[in-house]
Amino acid sequence: FTASCGEMLAGCSVRCSSPSAPSPHLSLSSHNSAHGSGVLQDSAETVIVGGGCVGVSVAYHLAKAGQRDVVLLEKTELTAGSTWHAAGLTTYYHPGINLKKVHYYSIKLYEQLEAETGQAVGFHQPGSVRIASTPVRVDELKYQMTRTHWHPTPQYLIGPEKVQELFPLLNMDKVLAGLYNPGDGHIDPYSLTMALAAGARKYGAKIYNPAPVTSLTPLPDGKWDVHTPHGTIRTNRIVNASGFWAREVGKMIGFEHPTIPVHHQYVVTATVPEVKALKRELPVIRDLEGSYYLRQERDGLLFGPYEKEHKMKLQDSWVTDGVPPGFGKELFESDLDRIMDHVEMAMEMVPVLKEADIINIVSGPITYTPDLLPMVGPHQGAQNYWTAIGFGYGVIHAGGVGKFLSDWIITGEPPYDLIECDPNRYGKWTTVPYTCAKARESYGYNNVVGYPKEERFAGRPTNRVSGVYELLKDQASMGFHAGWEQPHYFYKSADETGYRPSFRRTNWFGPVGRECRLVMEKVGVIDLSPFGKFLVKGKDSVKLLDHLFANSMPKVGLTNISHMLTPRGRVYAEVTITQVAPGEFLLLTGSGSELHDLRWIEREVASGGYDVQISNITDNVGVLGVAGPRARKVLQKLTDVDMSDSEFKFLSCKSIQLAGVPVRAIRISYTGELGWELYMEMQHMASVYQAIMEAGKEEGINNFGTYAMNSLRMEKGFRGWGAEPADFIGKKALLDIKAQGLKRKLAHLILSPDNVDPEGNETIWHNGKVNFHRECYREY
Numbered sequence: 001f002t003a004s005c006g007e008m009l010a011g012c013s014v015r016c017s018s019p020s021a022p023s024p025h026l027s028l029s030s031h032n033s034a035h036g037s038g039v040l041q042d043s044a045e046t047v048i049v050g051g052g053c054v055g056v057s058v059a060y061h062l063a064k065a066g067q068r069d070v071v072l073l074e075k076t077e078l079t080a081g082s083t084w085h086a087a088g089l090t091t092y093y094h095p096g097i098n099l100k101k102v103h104y105y106s107i108k109l110y111e112q113l114e115a116e117t118g119q120a121v122g123f124h125q126p127g128s129v130r131i132a133s134t135p136v137r138v139d140e141l142k143y144q145m146t147r148t149h150w151h152p153t154p155q156y157l158i159g160p161e162k163v164q165e166l167f168p169l170l171n172m173d174k175v176l177a178g179l180y181n182p183g184d185g186h187i188d189p190y191s192l193t194m195a196l197a198a199g200a201r202k203y204g205a206k207i208y209n210p211a212p213v214t215s216l217t218p219l220p221d222g223k224w225d226v227h228t229p230h231g232t233i234r235t236n237r238i239v240n241a242s243g244f245w246a247r248e249v250g251k252m253i254g255f256e257h258p259t260i261p262v263h264h265q266y267v268v269t270a271t272v273p274e275v276k277a278l279k280r281e282l283p284v285i286r287d288l289e290g291s292y293y294l295r296q297e298r299d300g301l302l303f304g305p306y307e308k309e310h311k312m313k314l315q316d317s318w319v320t321d322g323v324p325p326g327f328g329k330e331l332f333e334s335d336l337d338r339i340m341d342h343v344e345m346a347m348e349m350v351p352v353l354k355e356a357d358i359i360n361i362v363s364g365p366i367t368y369t370p371d372l373l374p375m376v377g378p379h380q381g382a383q384n385y386w387t388a389i390g391f392g393y394g395v396i397h398a399g400g401v402g403k404f405l406s407d408w409i410i411t412g413e414p415p416y417d418l419i420e421c422d423p424n425r426y427g428k429w430t431t432v433p434y435t436c437a438k439a440r441e442s443y444g445y446n447n448v449v450g451y452p453k454e455e456r457f458a459g460r461p462t463n464r465v466s467g468v469y470e471l472l473k474d475q476a477s478m479g480f481h482a483g484w485e486q487p488h489y490f491y492k493s494a495d496e497t498g499y500r501p502s503f504r505r506t507n508w509f510g511p512v513g514r515e516c517r518l519v520m521e522k523v524g525v526i527d528l529s530p531f532g533k534f535l536v537k538g539k540d541s542v543k544l545l546d547h548l549f550a551n552s553m554p555k556v557g558l559t560n561i562s563h564m565l566t567p568r569g570r571v572y573a574e575v576t577i578t579q580v581a582p583g584e585f586l587l588l589t590g591s592g593s594e595l596h597d598l599r600w601i602e603r604e605v606a607s608g609g610y611d612v613q614i615s616n617i618t619d620n621v622g623v624l625g626v627a628g629p630r631a632r633k634v635l636q637k638l639t640d641v642d643m644s645d646s647e648f649k650f651l652s653c654k655s656i657q658l659a660g661v662p663v664r665a666i667r668i669s670y671t672g673e674l675g676w677e678l679y680m681e682m683q684h685m686a687s688v689y690q691a692i693m694e695a696g697k698e699e700g701i702n703n704f705g706t707y708a709m710n711s712l713r714m715e716k717g718f719r720g721w722g723a724e725p726a727d728f729i730g731k732k733a734l735l736d737i738k739a740q741g742l743k744r745k746l747a748h749l750i751l752s753p754d755n756v757d758p759e760g761n762e763t764i765w766h767n768g769k770v771n772f773h774r775e776c777y778r779e780y
Contacts, residue, residue, distance in 0.1 A: 040208060040231040044071040046409065047226050047235040049213050049249055051075075052083040053189055053395055054388050055241030056196040056207075057402030063203035065406050071233060072200070073226070074209035079193045080328035081243040082394060085364040087266050087304050088192075089284060089293060090396050091128055091184040092153040095144060095450045097761045098418050099373075100151050102400030109399040110187055117202065119195035122188030126296070128181050128284040129158070129166055131349070133174040137288055139503040140449050141179045149763040149770045156180045166283050169274055169352050174289075184284060186295055189395050196398075216252045222383040222606060237384040239405065244315075244367045245323055246389035253382055257375065258426050258435040259390045261315040261365035262443050263332050265339055266304030268297055269356040275299050290345035291447040301356065305342030306446040309458070313338070315365055316436055334361040368392050370430065370438030370459070372445070375423035376401055377408065380599035383606055387423045413566035424595035429483035434459040451501035452759040453488075453508075461485045466529035467622045467685025476705060477508065481591040484530035487705040489515060504755045508707060515708035519673055523628035523696055524704035525689065528677060532594030533621050534601070537584040538612035545577065545585060548604055550728050554579050559651045559666050564600060565730030569737050573597045578653045578666060586653075586664070586679075594618055604729075622685030625668075625709075626692060627675030630699040635665075635676060637695040659691035673712070714748075 045067055048055045051074030059072045074080070090107055094100045107125075114121050132138045141157055148155045156179070163178040164170060197207055208230070216238065217225040226233045240257075242249045250257040275282070276299040284295040292305040306312075313335070318324075336343070347353045369375060369390035374397060379385045388405060391397050407415040419425075437459035445456065455478075461469070464483035476487035477499060489511045491497045496507040518524045536545065545553050551562035559578040566572050575597065576588040589597045598616060605612060626635060636643045641656040648654065653666045664679040680688055693701060751758060763770050 040211065040228060040233055041069075041071065041206070042231070042233060043069065044233050044235040045069040046071070046237050046239060047224070047233055048072040048239045048241055049226075050081075050240070050242035050245070051078040051193075051197075051207065051209060052081050052241065052243050053079070053193045053196065053398040054243075054391055054401060055239070056193050056200060057398040058239055058241060058388060058405050059205045059207065059402075060196045060200040060203070061402040061406035062409065063200050063205035065410050067406075067410060068204060070200070070205040071235070072205060072207045073211040073213055073228060073233075074207065075212040075242070075245065076210050076328040078197055078207070078209065079190050081245070082364065082366050082391075083189045083193055083243075084329055085331065085362050086189045086366075086395050087293070087295075087302060088186045088189045088395050089184075089295070089393070090123075090125075090187055091284075092181045093128070093130070093144075093155065093179070093184070096420060097147065097151070098416065098420060099397075100153055101416060102404065102418070103396055104151070104153050104400070105403055106396050106399030107183060109403075110192065113192070113195045113199070117195045117198040119198045120191055121195045122191045123185065124187070124281060125183050125185040126281040126283045127166065128184035128286065129163055130179040130286045130288055131163070131170075131175055132177040132179070133287070133289050135176070136449055136503075138177045140288075140451075141177055143452070143503050144179060144450075146762045154182050156182075167285055168278075169282070169350055170285070171349055171351055174349075180283075186284065187395060192395065192398070196402075213249060213252075216249070218253065218382060218385075224384065237386060237409065239386045239388055241388040243389070243391075243394075244318065244365050246367065246387070247319065248322055250387075253385065255379070255381070256430075256432075257387070257389060257423075258370055258430040259367050259375075260435055260439045261318050262368045262392075262439060263313040263315065263335075263363055264304065264306075264366045265334060265336075265361060265363040266302055267336075267339075267343075267358055268302050268360040268362070269300040269353070270359045271299040272301060272352050272356050274352045275301060285350075286447065287345065287349050288447045288449075290342055290349060291444075292342045292346055294346060294350060300359070301350070301353065303343075303346055303353070305339045305346075306443055307338055307342070309440040309444040311338050311341075312440060312443045314436055314439060318365075319432055319436070332363040332365065334363040336361060366392055366394075368439040368442055370426070370435050370442065372442040373421050374401070375426075376405065376418065376421040377414070377423055378599060378603075380424045380595040380602065383603070389423075411567070413568060413570070413572070419592065419596060422596050424599055425482065425592060427483060427595060429462040429464045431462070434462055449501075451503065454501060455479060455499055457499075464530075464619065466527050467682045468527055468624075468689045471686060471689065472527065472703065475703065479706060481530045482532075482594060484591060486527055486530050486591075487703065489705040489707050490703045505757060509757075512705075512707045512711060515702075515704035516711055518700075518702055519628045519704055519708065519712060521629065522700040522702075523626065523630040523634055524702055524708075525692055525696075526625040526627070526704050526706070526709060528623040528625045529621075529682070529685070530591035531618070531623055532587075532589040532591060532597060533616070533618045533623075533679075534587040534589075534598060535584065535615040535617055536587060536601075536612055537581075538610075539583075540610040541583045541585060541612050544601075544605065544608070544610040544612050547608065547728055548601060549575070549577070550730065550734065551577075553577065553585070554651075556580075556582055557653055559653055559668075564597070565728065565734065567730055567733060569730040569733030572600060576666075580653060580655075580664065620682055621679055622682040624678045624680075624685065624689060624692070625675060626678065627669075627673050627704075629674055630696070630701075631674050631676065634692060634696040634699055634701060638691055641665075659688055661688050663688065 062070045110123050132141050145157050158178045158180045160175045211228045215227045224235050224238050240249045244261045246259050247257050282296040286293050294303045374390040375387045441458035462483045476490045478485045479488040489508050500507045549562035550565050554560045556579045562577050563571050564573045578586045580586050632643045638659045639656050656665050661684045666677045
């Protein structure tokens with residue numbers, strides 16, 4: 001293997017050119033695959049920009065669901081970009097709970113796609129094994145097993161003997177365990193895309209290429225004009241699925257999508273005699289400590305590493321200067337030296353690699369977002385503009401994301417929660433330097449240990465820091481929430497400080513318990529500035545909010561907790577609403593839901609023609625929470641307003657002067673204890689905080705963080721619903737659900753673990769069974 005490196009570097013150090021230049025004539029791929037005259041149709045229901053596997057999957061699913069006039073525009077030829085050179089890995093596994101559904105659907109679709117379309121897809125399903133070679137990795141596999149059985153994806157924790165049985169070419173010296181997913185494997189990306197395209201045409205979609213989009217024009221009625229060299233299409237919506245061209249498409253309408261191309265390399269060997277001699281195909285292995293994947297490729301092996309951030313390479317010039325014209329089916333120069341550490345680890349784990357000859361090194365662009373997850377869904381700030389971009393793993397995501405977006409577009413609501421992929425999780429704080437720093441970090445994080453409560457520190461802090469950040473940053477373990485730095489918990493002098501991730505109780509456990517006692521017995525202060533905050537006012541404000549929320553609007557000076565529902569009666573968002581003046585409402589939502597919820601509200605404003613003004617004041621307003629049995633006594637020292645129960649009731653709001661600063665105070669009890677949220681201009685936040693801390697010395701005041709707040713909230717078990725008199729979105733569906741009877745119930749369970757605490761989404765067993773999935777946990 002190593003003897004061949006020099007020869008292959010010489011052979012792969014030139015950029016490969018595209019197999020053929022695109023024809024200057026427009027090709028219309030329809031039922032009869034006729035060649036057009038160079039003119040596009042003039043209207044469409046949906047226009048998809050980009051002909052990789054994701055874009056073609058969206059076209060396939062929309063057309064199959066019955067949508068007419070689905071058009072896909074491809075700049076050069078289908079699969080150009082990242083799809084054609086992808087390694088094609090498919091897996092049921094994902095550490096998150098929602099993307100498992102995407103992976104599962106993709107694999108089930110790919111299993112039957114050839115029969116449906118008549119197009120071979122080259123799908124191999126030998127299974128996959130994630131290798132654990134350290135005790136911490138074994139803990140990681142066990143942690144993932146606790147979260148798997150409520151979903152039908154097959155997944156098993158296996159011992160070394162079973163690992164060797166599945167992959168007999170491994171050096172077993174370091175193998176402690178494996179995570180086995182039968183049904184995993186790999187697929188030919190080109191054939192997959194062509195099969196999806198054949199299906200899309202079969203159901204009536206039209207695919208035009210080469211048809212580069214030159215500009216996009218939004219129209220007052222929410223429609224779009226899509227301009228190409230071959231004409232203009234007027235469409236009801238656009239789906240940006242343009243891969244590493246996504247930034248350029250976004251810039252046409254003023255968006256700076258936080259995507260960046262990363263150089264990813266994989267190595268293909270010639271025939272390996274030991275592989276050829278096997279009677280069945282080897283499963284894909286992922287050596288987590290070695291940070292690489294390895295699979296069988298014909299009678300040889302294919303091996304792809306993920307380098308650490310100081311060695312990996314970004315194509316950041318494409319962010320600043322754009323993608324070079326004509327780049328489509330080309331590759332970067334390979335650099336085997338950059339991955340030699342991983343090559344050596346792979347040769348140790350799979351010794352037959354030492355004698356294998358390299359026949360190809362592929363180095364191509366794949367697109368990353370700051371957190372490694374794609375951006376999927378409608379985008380805030382532009383009506384009927386959807387994204388399906390930022391896919392580091394486009395092949396396994398293509399099927400499920402195509403179905404997810406199709407369902408959402410056709411029914412008006414997402415089929416299930418996938419908020420971690422919502423494009424609106426990013427905002428103006430997501431700068432180019434931040435995107436580059438996080439992409440470097442995320443690429444290197446592909447195979448790091450996936451701890452609960454994980455924090456990643458590259459690119460932090462952003463420009464989203466509260467008015468007390470400088471006062472608190474050296475006292476606390478900071479968490480990252482939608483660009484904000486927010487204290488998770490605070491240190492004392494005897495505490496072990498710093499980020500110490502673990503699958504067991506670690507250095508946060510004692511301080512969080514201390515903070516819970518502080519709030520229950522004395523008084524604590526918390527920074528809540530990351531809340532999303534909107535002001536809604538105008539002639540139709542009450543009418544709009546009555547339509548949006550399944551609750552009556554509060555009277556002036558009062559607050560309630562309300563829910564936006566989907567047409568099917570599902571909860572889309574939970575929002576705290578205060579009427580601060582006649583017809584003027586303050587809406588508060590979670591930090592991760594800010595633009596997600598704002599987009600939904602703006603959509604209803606546009607479609608209903610409501611006369612309202614909406615202001616996003618999130619970055620301008622700081623928030624302090626003061627909670628505990630002594631909270632009133634502390635605040636009363638700083639204001640002339642009567643803070644007593646009789647004068648300042650629960651869920652009421654008043655404008656007060658606190659230490660000489662105008663503050664909007666809301667009486668709340670999110671921890672189960674007496675408390676207030678205090679809203680003020682960000683520049684006054686530090687002085688108000690210092691005044692509160694000084695006033696509370698005799699009462700034993702101190703800081704607490706979000707870990708303690710969540711613990712207190714869950715122990716209290718707060719749930720609150722208001723009256724529902726208006727004809728709000730989802731009302732009929734909710735009444736139908738109520739009439740049919742509830743099938744699920746929220747229950748609180750009390751556990752007494754020794755050193756491993758539940759983190760959420762664990763499987764719940766009852767009498768040896770799992771309600772959502774009958775497959776039992778087992779070890780081979």
